[in-house]
Amino acid sequence: MRTDSTSRTLPLPAPIEALLASERVIVPQPEIVCARALARARAAIRTDCETAMPLPRVTSTRPRRLVLAAAAGIAFIAGAAAAFQMMRQPVPTTNEAARTIGRPTPGAPPLATPVPAPSVVVQAAPARTVGTVASASPKPGVTIRRTVAGTENDVGLAELRLLDRARQSDARGDYGSVLAVVAEHEHGFPTGRLSEEREALRVKALVGLGHGNEARHAGARFHRQFPRSVLLAKIDDMLASLP
Amino acid sequence: MSRSTEDDACLEAYQRELDYLFRTLRRLGVNPADVEDLAHEVFLVLARTWHEYDPARALRPYIFGIAFRIASSHRKRRWREVPFAIIDRKDHAPCPDQTFETNQARTLVLAALERIPLPRRAVLVMHDLDEVPMRDVASALSIPLFTAYSRLRKAHRELQAAVAHIQKRSAVR
Secondary structure (H helix, E strand, C coil): CCHHHCCCCCCCCHHHHHHHHHHHCCCCCCHHHHHHHHHHHHHHHHHHHHHHCCHHHCCCHHHHHHHHHHHHHHHHHHHHHHHHHHHHCCCCCCCHHHHHCCCCCCCCCCCCCCCCHHHHHHHHHHHHHHHHHHHHCCCCHHHHHHHHHHHHHHHHHHHHHHHHHHHHHHHHCCHHHHHHHHHHHHHHCCCCCCHHHHHHHHHHHHHHHCCHHHHHHHHHHHHHHCCCCCCHHHHHHHHHCCC | CCHHHHHHHHHHHHHHCHHHHHHHHHHCCCCHHHHHHHHHHHHHHHHHCHHHCCCCCCHHHHHHHHHHHHHHHHHHHHHHCCCCCCCCCCCCCCCCCCCHHHHHHHHHHHHHHHCCCHHHHHHHHHHHHCCCCHHHHHHHCCCCHHHHHHHHHHHHHHHHHHHHHHHHHHHHC
């Protein structure tokens, strides 16, 4: 098979050839390694099929238009919901201008793609404020936008810190403190971004304290409030563990 | 050919050539700890480009071409990374079904290959170990045939020098 090179390259010395001959033998890998590699490959193919396969099948432009229209509709609704949530949520700021520009405008551009509610709130607000402020007063627009973004971040951080405290108490098994922090969060941020996590922590704390009835009520409320939550399975598991 | 049939064919080919791929990656200087990950990367590329593969041609040079590109980009990546205290398992643990001499020879070859720069090593491995004709070597590595020959000549010289150096050093010890 290698005859084509003999005329152009010098043959290797015999000892080197002997060394190479020993390396030519391919030693089989351990079965477990092969099985692992094949399992990974199969999983990659499956994932690829689930995510990438349906896309090239779209041949007509009409279904694509329908999908785009639906996406735009969902994005608009998500934006409106986010704006409504922002209006209802108390913003701890003294800057009146920042507070007023947080309200939605009729001509607000919808988001390009539908995204889950929490990220909509984060992304949609600055985009909206830019449009409003730029039309009213171009110069102070930048600072006001920063104020709103900063305020939102502050609120998010405050929520996060509170729930972190609750989680730490939960890790210690101090469920009484968890309920206290949860109540504090509910008072400060009734419709906060982390209300879903808060309610889940409430159920967990009630289960931990052995308050079965209250835990079940809280669980039922969680089901009603967040019917598509990823935490539902956990909530159900916790409630199932009650005596 | 439908997508699932293509996938099955690709998976079957991968399974058939898995041992070869693992050894090729080692010959291209990939650490034993990284071989599995890189083999998976090769598979991903293979699956993505399977429709481009001509079944009339040998599969190994095609896989080698992918493995070479992945190994060389991995090498560049590794040089930029700060190495932590990961000790690579040396490949000289004796296999029960091999004689000690054979195993030593294989270790010596791998150590000598390590001393040859990757572009030349790829030509040498393909031609002298995988016994692929030079024309196919040039095609798989996307280089002119003349370049392939000149790399092979130089790689031969480097291999001899490396083997002599390693043997001399082990004799001193």
